[in-house]
Amino acid sequence: MEITQLSTELLSFLFVTAFVAGFLDTLAGGGGLISLPALILSGIPPLSALGTNKLQGSMGTATATYVMLSNKRVRWSEVKQLMLSAFVGSLLGTIAVQFMNPEILNFVVPTVLVVISIYFLLAPQPKIDGGRSRISSAVYQKTVVPLIGWYDGMFGPGTGSFFAFSGVSLRGQGLIEATAVAKTLNFSTNFASLAIFLIAGKVAWLAGMVMILGQFAGAWLGSHCLFKIDHKILRLIVVAMCLLMLLRYTFSMGWLS
Incomplete structure (x- = not known):
């Protein structure tokens, strides 16, 4: 879809959706489960939707x-090798998705989003204090990190949660430490993936910039909220919004007619 085809109404929809995604992501995570379906629902081709989602x-x-x-x-000396592994995994995943048939992606991306939404809703909350390390740091760096990076390069939503959960369950990190490390790894995967999408010309710049503004405003509001909401309720809202947009998309594609 060309950028010029994005109407004021669609750009407004993307801004509001990004605002909500940024707000909820700050409080409970899972913003990508809202922003990516919004881009797909707007009629942006799947590869460009993935690339634009990476931009914002x-x-x-x-x-x-x-x-x-x-x-x-986190210390640079402790995460630089992990970030490199995440970068390589994401790079390979993003390259791989470039060769997928767009018609197949039209079905695969929504399907993956549904699966990740269910996981995001039902996954147990990691322990605050962590526990015993189950695998060595070398094995974690060479297998788990690039695998999650590959997923982020292919699709993306939920990556930060996967990194944090793996840090707690496999490396015995506390939730706060694992979340902090996950942010750096997620940046590395996003940067690698975005670079490939930019080279391939699969980014809708106007939509991406509008969503960046919405994400920033939503994240700012979320970080300044003084009231507390049960994270389970927030997760339910994220999943419900994702599934409703995907349901609307299935109707627009004529899959249920």
Whole structure:
């Protein structure tokens, strides 16, 4: 879809959706489960939707990574090799998705989003204090990290949660430490994936910039909210919005007619 085909109504829809995604993502995670279906529903081709989602999502992970490193919540010496593994995995995943038939992607991407939505809703909350390490750091770096990176390059939503959950369950990290490390790894995967999408020309710039503004505003509001909401309720809202948009998409594609 050409950028010129994006109407004011569609851009407004993308802005509002990105705002909501940024707000909910700040409080409970899972913003990609809202932003990517919104791009698909807007009629943007699947590859361009994936690329544009990376553009708007990279800003958030870049900011979070800067904060984590500058505040010494994570140390560069401890995450640089992990970030490199994540980068390579994402690079390969993004290259692979470029060769997938767009018609197949029209079905595969929504299907993956449904599966990840269900996982996001039902997955148990990781332990705050972590536990025993189940695999060595070398095995984790060479297998788990690039595998999650490959998934992020192919699709994306839920990657940050996967990194955090693997850090807690496989490396015995506390939830706060695992989440901090996950931000840096997610930035690395986003950067690698975005680079490939840019080279391939699969980014709708106007839509992406509008969504960046919405994400920033939503994240700012979310970070300044003083009231507390049950994260399970927020997760339910994220999943419900994702599934409703995908249901609307199935009708627009004529799959249920």
